[in-house]
Amino acid sequence: MAIPKVIQGTSEQVTQAAAKTLDSWGLTNEVVGMSFDTTAANTGHLRGACVLLQQRLGKEFLWLACRHHILEVLCGDEFRKVFGPMSGPNIILFCRFREYWPKINQTAYKSCSGRRLDESLSALKHNSVAFHFDILTGKAERSVMYTGKDDLSDKTLDYFMGPASHFFFLHSSY
8 A cells, every 4th residue: 555645735746656656566557547636736627636647657547536525516516506606615604604603502402303304304305316317417418528628617517427428438448
């Protein structure tokens, strides 16, 4: 096992550490995918560690972004659908909650339960599943291949997913 230490976590340092580890294990030619968190240092479309590692090794990889971070993207999409677009990190709903938090008696906390809550959660679950199904099955068929030239910073997950997305996994080099 290797967990290489990098001093600052810059994309260049991460790339160098990953390439060195792959080389020392003799795996450079065997790797077909990479898993990573979605920080800009990793995913930047010009100088992110993922792009730099592909360039350094001279091949493309299947990108497997961290599930936690992907779920943040999905939750963000759902939040925008319900509450509208966000203009920055200071979302009014959460700012109000933060301001009200000191007024809540936290020692008298009781968990919610009962039939009404179960019905509410069931409806929320149904709506959430339906929303994500609509994203994944979009009305227009599209297949996106990242060439490194497009600016993807304003794209949401539905831009990359569609009815033909599963074909990505049938690529013959994998």
